[in-house]
Amino acid sequence: EMRNQKIGILCVQETHLSPEHQLQINSLYVYRLLVLNSSDTAHPGSSAGVAIILNKEITNTLSAKLHTIIPGHAIVLSINWHDVKVILMG
Numbered sequence: 001e002m003r004n005q006k007i008g009i010l011c012v013q014e015t016h017l018s019p020e021h022q023l024q025i026n027s028l029y030v031y032r033l034l035v036l037n038s039s040d041t042a043h044p045g046s047s048a049g050v051a052i053i054l055n056k057e058i059t060n061t062l063s064a065k066l067h068t069i070i071p072g073h074a075i076v077l078s079i080n081w082h083d084v085k086v087i088l089m090g
Contacts, residue, residue: 008054008058012053048073070078074090075090
């Protein structure tokens with residue numbers, strides 16, 4: 001749906017993604033998507049979690065940098081968007 005709707009950046013809460021699941025998703029969609037996730041360090045994969053999903057077809061994922069503020073709850077993404085540096089909070 002990100003492709004059809006031309007969504008470049010999608011922020012998602014309550015992802016419950018373990019590092020293994022994140023790797024699996026990034027491997028499955030290696031040419032289309034990049035998932036940047038912050039899990040709850042106490043219970044990775046079973047509670048909380050926030051993620052930013054980048055559509056590789058329309059965003060410059062090479063410049064993307066994820067900074068975790070509160071693991072599993074708050075993140076900041078820094079990315080170049082049309083030659084402008086953009087900072088998103090999720």
